Amino acid sequence: MLICATCAVEYDEPVPAVCPICADERQYVPADGQRWTTVAELRAAGTTLTWTETEPDVHGLSTRDAVGIGQTAQLVRAPGGSLLWDPPGYLDDDGVARVREHGPVLAVAASHPHMFGVQVEWARELDAEVLVCESDAGWLGRSSDRVRFWSGTREVAPGLTLHQVGGHFPGSTVVHWGAGAGGRGLLLTGDTIFPNPDRASVGFLRSYPNKIPLSAAVVERIAAQLASLTFDRIVGNFGNAIDSDGQEVLRRSAERHIAWVRGDFDRLT
DSSP: OEEETTTOOEEOSSOOSSOHHHHSTTSOOOTTOOOEEOHHHHHHTTOOEEEEEEETTEEEEEESSOOTTOOOEEEEEETTEEEEESOOSOOOHHHHHHHHHTOOEEEEEOSSGGGOTTHHHHHHHHTOEEEEEGGGGGGOOSOOTTEEEEOSEEEEETTEEEEEOOSSSTTOEEEEETTTGGGTOEEEEETTSEEOTTSSOEEOEEETTTTEEOOHHHHHHHHHHHTTSOOSEEEESSSOEEOSOHHHHHHHHHHHHHHHHHTTTGGGO
C-alpha cells in the first residue's frame, strides 16, 4: 500500500502514474510531480498524531506536521459505538490505541474522496467497516472486503447518521449527530459545507484550491436537503467551526451564495 504525498489517499500497488484524485480539476499535482510515500516512511520522518477535544464525546485527530491535505478527523463516540470521520493519511500504534480507548469503532467514513486518507488501514486496525458513498466508488484507490457502499442516508448508530448531499462530489456527505453540541445537534461537514474564518458563514465550492464555485441550483438543493435536520453547531475538517445558530447560518449563507452567482450583486463588482 502506497500513499499519495499530496492528498494522502491510499492506493493498491501497482499505483497509477499520477494520483487520479490529484489530477482531477478539484485538486492538483505539484509542480515537482507525483510522489508516493508509506506509513513507515512518514513514521521514520517523525510524524505523530495530535488530539483535541472538539466537544464532549467528539475528538479531533490530525497529524502534527500536515500529511497530504492535512485534515482534522473527528472521532464521534455515540452510545452504540464510535465513528471515525475524515480519517488522516497516517496512523500509528499509539493513535489506534487511543481511538480504541473511546470504545468500539463501528465505521470509518469520509465526507468525500479528498478525505479518504488511509481509511482501509484505519478500519483494519480498528476492526471496523469502511462506509463509502456509492456515487464516489470510482475514486477508491484501495480495495478491501471491509468496504460497504451506501447511498442516500446511512445510520451508523442511533442518532448518528450519514447524509449524502452532493455538491463538492456527487457522493459528498455530512454527519448529523442529534446528541452533539449538548443535545442541540451537531453537523460534521468536511468541506462539503465549509465554516468560514468569520465564524458566521459557510462556503460552497466544487474546488477549494482552484476556486471553482457551485451553481445556485446545487447550493439550493444542499440547503433544502438539510433543512429538516436540527443542529446548532457545524464543524469542518480543518478545526473550523460555527459554534452556534448553525441552521440559520447555513440558510443565510446559501441565500448569499445563490444571490452572488445569480448576479444580484454585480453592481458591486
